[in-house]
Amino acid sequence: MDAAPSELRIDIRQVATLARLSLDAAETRELEGALDRILEYVAQLDELDLDGVEPTSHPVPLRAAWREDVAAPPLSRDEAFANAPDHDGTAFVVPRVV
Amino acid sequence: MGPEASATELLAALASGATSALALTEAALARIRAVDGHLGAWLRTDEASALETAARIDRRRELGQPLGPLAGLPVGVKDMICTRGMETTASSRILEGFVPPYDATVVERLRAADAIVLGKLAMDEFAMGSSSERSLRGPVRNPWDLERVPGGSSGGSAVALASGTCPLTLGTDTGGSIRQPAAFCGVAGLKPTYGRVSRQGVIAYASSLDQVGPMARSVRDLAxxxxxxxxxxxxxATSLPDPVPDYQAVLDRPVDGLRVGVPAEYFQEGLDPAVELAVRAAEDTLRGEGAVLVPVSLPHTRYAIAAYYLIATAEASSNLARYDGVRYGHRTAEPTGDIDTLYSRTRAEGFGPEVKRRIILGTFALSSGYYDAYYLRAQKVRTLVRRDFAQAFERCDVICGPTSPVGPWRIGERSGDPLAMYLTDIYTVPANLAGLPCLSVPCGVDSSGMPVGLQLIGPPLGEATLLGAAHAFERATGHAARRPPEVHP
Structure with missing residues (x-):
């Protein structure tokens, strides 16, 4: 589906769920207003005829970068855990997932 | 001679023994303590490590050992750039307390050049802003008028220079974040060609747009x-393999015959008349130096902001997904029974309002059903913006115009209206979309007496040409020598 941007309203709660971001009621209201105005502004892109125009995802041509297949020292376990909010010395600890 | 002197002068003074790295570092730290409480440019300094490094460099100099090209110079680093063992937060609560286990490549290069990493500089959270009002410790202030913004997002990097606390700083520029604060604070800043400077170890905002660049009080120091x-x-993987020219060697090359493109689209409605006056006078100066002014057209300029804010927020929503409270950074202290609640609450507590706004906009622009209408359309407009520049550079060597359509506004003046703030990026975002090198140098003042910046944009890898033109302009005028009034308690 390729909806016309100017007719859209964002379902903020749905998008916030996708973004894993809890929002309170005041934030949701503020975002609805701000994003409506922003989407109204970006709707000016509809004026352009973009048929046949290739998208640019990167400003320079990217080539696959190869390096020698040589092992380099990784972060030590202590370094990897040094910034962790919670760990048990062998793994990061999070609430039960399954 | 202290940290308010130019890097070039300081290197000579260090080499002759007129000063030492230790004395200079102590003077820089003392100046930060004296003035920065009123400005908020420095989020943190590492005094012990800076002084120890300085003493080591002085000892090596005494022993006659070879030293790097920045030996003994104190340098400030935007808090977007990882520093091993020194807290790095991107001015965000979600990264408070994060101590990187490695240096960004640019910081490794600073250290290898024997620079002294003095500390970390304030910025808008995750580089998302044009005013540095959303820093970790409240708004950063412009030393030219403490009630006004210093620009952003590299506001701390510009203020640290303007207030004379160090001679060189690093900034990052995704949509103008080096050039606009440089313009607002009366200093120089350069965004290199995309890929010219490594992004390894730089906190990602919008990966196809982000570049690290130098900031300084003169063009020679930028080089x-x-x-x-x-x-x-x-x-x-996006780093360019091309050899690096000797930027200092080309600085004094005459600009005789240089073709300077003037795009009509950079002088339209919304441009402050005082800014226009200063930029027009700069064009006259360049002509007086032998440059030839050539009218050029960048017809898709007016669509650049819309395309930029879709692409940048889409990339940001993806890049910032990594802040989940699991491996590093803030984690909610609220009880959470499941992993999704842990993520959602952690992110709600850790991100500020502008970051949340951009994550939501970017997630939306990428979401199923809207991708073609927003993200893909913006990427096609990006192609048109690139083509505009490619066509213009068939007729000129550099493009010249204002860095910002307006001068520094009052703190709080635009913070209630995100779109109004975005629109001030109109002249800076096109070069990011096209990946082009560009710089800003001081060229006068606006009606409030605040600094105005002249922007020069070059073709891919045209940094040397840009620096040469900017240096000729700087020598022909006194703008770069102007300093803000001393900050008093």
Whole structure:
């Protein structure tokens, strides 16, 4: 589906769920207003005829970068855990997932 | 001679023994303590490590050992750039307390050049802003008028220079974040060609737009710092393999016959008349130096902001997904029974309002059903913006115009209206979309007496041409020598 941007309203709660971001009621209201105005502004892109125009995802041509297949020292376990909010010395600890 | 002197002068003074790295570092730290409480440019300094490094460099100099090109110079680093063992937060609560286990490549290069990493500089959270009002410790202030913004997002990097606390700083520029604060604070700043400087170890905002660049009080100093940070890095897949020219050697090349493109679209409605006056006078100066002014057209300029804010927020929503409270950074202290609640609450507590706004906009622009209408459309407009520049550079060597359509506004004046703030990026975002090198140098004042910046944009890898033109302009005028009033308690 390729909806016309100017007719859209964002379902903020749905998008916030996708973004894993809890929002309170005041934030949701503020975002609805701000994003409506922003989407109204970006709707000016509809004026352009973009048929046949290739998208640019990167400003320079990217080539696959190869390096020698040589092992380099990784972060030590202590370094990897040094910034962790919670760990048990062998793994990061999070609430039960399954 | 202290940290308010130019890097070039300081290197000579260090080499002759007129000053030492230790004395200079102590003076820089003392100046930060004296003035920065009123400005908020420095989020943190590491005094012990800076002084120890300085003493070591002085000892090596006494022993006659070879030293790097920045030996003994104190340098400030935007808090977007990882520093081993020194807290790095991107001015965000979600990264408070994060101590990187490695240096960004640009910081490794600073250290290898024997610079002294003095500390970390304030910025808008995750580089998302044009005013540095959303820093970790409240708004950063412009030393020219403490009630006004210093620009952003590299506001701390510009203020640290303008207030004379150090001679060189690093900034990052995704949509103008080096050039606009440089313009607002009366200093110089350069965003290199995309890929010229490594992004390894730089906190990602919008990966196809982000670049690290040098900031300084003179063009010669910009060239000095660019020389150290530019070059290929195998740890950044987008890093360009092209050889790095000698930027200092080309500075004094005459600009006779240089074709300077003037795009009509950079002088339209919304441009402050005082800014226009200063930029027009700069064009006259360049002509007086032998440059030839050529009218050019960049017809898709008016669509650049819309395309930029879709692309940048889409990339940001993806990049910032990594802040989940699991491996590093803030984690909610609220009880959470499941992993999704842990993520959602952690992110709600850790991100500020502008970051949340951009994550939501970017997530939306990428979401199923809207991708073609927003993200893909914006990427096609990006192609048109690139073509505009490619066509213009068939007729000219550099493009010249204002860095910002307006001068520094009052703190709080635009913070209630995100779109109004976005629109002030109109002249800076096109070069990011096209990946082009560009710089800002001081060229006068606006009606409030605040600094105005002249922007020069070059073709891919045209940094040397840009620096040469900017240096000729700087020598022909006194703008770069102007300093803000002393900050008093």
């Amino acid at each position: 000095l710092l660019l020389q150290v940070i530019a070059g290929h890095d195998p740890r950044d």
